[in-house]
Amino acid sequence: MRVAMISMHTSPLQQPGSGDAGGMNVYIASTARQLARTGVSVDVFTRATRPSQGEVVEVEPNLRVINIVAGPYEGLDKESLPTQLAAFAGGVLLFARCAALNYDVIHSHYWLSGQVGWLLRDVWQVPLVHTAHTLAAVKNEHISAEDSPESEARRICEQQIVDNADQLVVNTREEALNLERHYDAVPDSITVIPPGADTELFTPGTERATERCRRELGIPLHAKVVAFVGRLQEFKGPQVLIRAVAELLRRDPHRNLRVIICGGPSGRSATPEQYRELAEELGVARRIRFLDPRPPEELVTVYRAADVVAVPSYNESFGLVAVEAQAAGTPVVAARVGGLPIAVADGKSGVLVDSHEASAWADALACLLDDDAARIAMGEAAVGHAAEFSWPRTAANLAELYRGVIEHTPERCYSRRAAG
The missing domain is CATH 3.40.50.2000 (Glycogen Phosphorylase B;)
Known part of the structure; x- marks a missing residue:
């Protein structure tokens, strides 16, 4: 054929x-x-x-x-x-x-x-x-x-x-x-x-591997880390995550939180600067690190370094990033839109959010970041859920x-x- x-x-x-x-x-x-x-x-x-x-x-x-x-x-x-x-x-x-x-x-x-x-x-x-x-x-x-x-x-x-x-x-x-x-x-x-998803490439790392990933990315070993992977455009929602981070830090300025935003601009008016400027405006710029897009062999490092991966898109036909992150053993907080309710098992391998409001996203992120036992259990379940897709x-x-x-x-x- x-x-x-x-x-x-x-x-x-x-x-x-x-x-x-x-x-x-x-x-x-x-x-x-x-x-x-x-x-x-x-x-x-x-x-x-x-x-x-x-x-x-x-x-x-x-x-x-x-x-x-x-x-x-x-x-x-x-x-x-x-x-x-x-x-x-x-x-x-x-x-x-x-x-x-x-x-x-x-x-x-x-x-x-x-x-x-x-x-x-x-x-x-x-x-x-x-x-x-x-x-x-x-x-x-x-x-x-x-x-x-x-x-x-x-x-x-x-x-x-x-x-x-x-x-x-x-x-x-x-x-x-x-x-x-x-x-x-x-x-x-x-x-x-x-x-x-490439479940042979995207696999969970050991505790030592996670530490190595964070060192490679320049992320503090003991911080709680949220990652965003995707194109930098409004439809993908990086601004939703940045505002949610600002809300989390408004509630608790001493929260040991770091954010990785990995991706490049997409569309006529999109630029990385607009999201850096938003982070500066909201006072969270020092907590956020922007990374250029990277091939899958390097992207697995980002997934393993994160405690949670955020997918705040306004719609997704499926949500490949969500599946890749789960295959790497990282639970996902995602918008309840498009195919994401299938890609993410709500309450088992991650959490689905019903709106794009900063307060709702701050609540969902805090729910996982502050409950180590629940987050670890979801990460373990996430691997099995991602294995259903190949x-x-x-x-x-x-x-x-x-x-x-x-x-x-x-x-x-x-x-x-x-x-x-």
Whole structure:
């Protein structure tokens, strides 16, 4: 089986945690690797952002990343990418034709890629599987006061993809219901396949390993540590954590608390400085350390160094950071939104918070930070909960879905030709 994965706006080779790279990058890279290791040939098509990388990157046997030139390498933000959809689609078609490649199925990720996948599906006459990862209607429903709403143009494009894809893949049942409610998706066209985590990399550390992690990060050994991992944008909620920390220290100025915020800015107006300035304004800057995004091999150090990982997003399709942290034995305090109630077992592997108010988050954090026995028990339970999610299982479910839609393609193509 040969699969064409489309990830136009961000490459799976890009470092997650900054720019437009995040959980979707981890999802694509992880599922593509696992599929490749089972003998499935996977080509991931993405927009070229630097000439030095070359057109084809051989990642491992059966897995390649194809960099398609569409627009300038640099200086093109995500909002301008729709102007390059035709150029990108043309580049994919040219590459496949010149290499004499025939794909069995297309799997597009995010709405920009879905538009390209829709065109390729009709040209190649092979089925289209689409994963939205985020939806305009859902983001606008859960938007923070500081964020800008998603455009109506994006929502329309998403509707077209929902209407034309052969199968829609979602992470949770809630995502399926969102597609039905906001986009009138047919339930039979939706398949729920939970994502996973690298449970071989993200593992609990010993007490000595935790001390080593804190030394490497310059964190006091005896402080209570809260970590945030992700892109620095309002939708991910780093400002919620900073305000909650200020509230905790207002209640108890002598609390021995430190915070790690690991990630890079994302979006037109986002900058690390705005969160540093907020910390300065609230008088907690000396308690917070900002770290640049880092690869998974180094990210595990952050998870192990933390007593608690905070995920204060306004919505998450699933919440990969929450699962990775739990796999590393660290309980999670997360917003009760999107897929996080599935990623986090409330009261067992972490705590879910019903609002984004600083007082509510301060209460939830204090609940774990001040109760060592409960926090340690949750950390132990978190490892078992995270073990329920694995990338090999996700990839196996995707391969089964691909085989199913491929079997039905001849009927769809025949009926379409007959109708023409």
